[in-house]
Amino acid sequence: MIHALLVVAHGSRRAESNDEVRALTDRVRESAGDRFAAIDCAFLELAPPSIPDGLERLIERGATHVTVLPYFLAAGRHVAEDIPAEVEQTRTMHPNVTIEIAPYLGTSEAMPGLLLETAGTPG
């Protein structure tokens, strides 16, 4: 099994915001060691690649299992409906590839600690 990770962000009209996601994905790749055979990002809207395109690229490179990670803080319509619908398109095209959607980032149990760390120490 070749397992890949696709970080899915909303996408923005601001190129800098999309570049920020791409740079974060680079950092995730550096941190991941050999946990995933490939790590890419994709966008729900407003920036390339789309989720189906991002999945397709990973599958072309040999992925047989892809974890889709929603880079979202809240469980809105995007997380609950739109991302699953996009993923379903690729599942239909590639029934032999396992694609699972991980919990969205906001659910992380480490989030309170991350918030406190970002807030800094009261001076």
Add this chain to the structure above:
Amino acid sequence: MIHALLVVAHGSRRAESNDEVRALTDRVRESAGDRFAAIDCAFLELAPPSIPDGLERLIERGATHVTVLPYFLAAGRHVAEDIPAEVEQTRTMHPNVTIEIAPYLGTSEAMPGLLLETAGTPG
């Protein structure tokens, strides 16, 4: 100095999303120990309290220093312009209170690790 923390989220039409932020803020409060005298949340739009209202409540409870933490993943207009503009209103009303805006959550150096943790271990 009495130092408080205000977690600022975007706010959603979905009540569940706003409640998620409130529950997260409760968890932050539990994790924080005595680092901050008070920890609340506020919303840029679509849900109460607003940022000025949230700041006002903390100041009423004695805060002389407030750290505003943008619970945002990307540096869009909301982070760059809207939150600072709202904070400025309160600064004008309360010149003796120090209000600082922390980096937004997406800048955290721990974010790649959090993403990998949320993605789980390839099975």
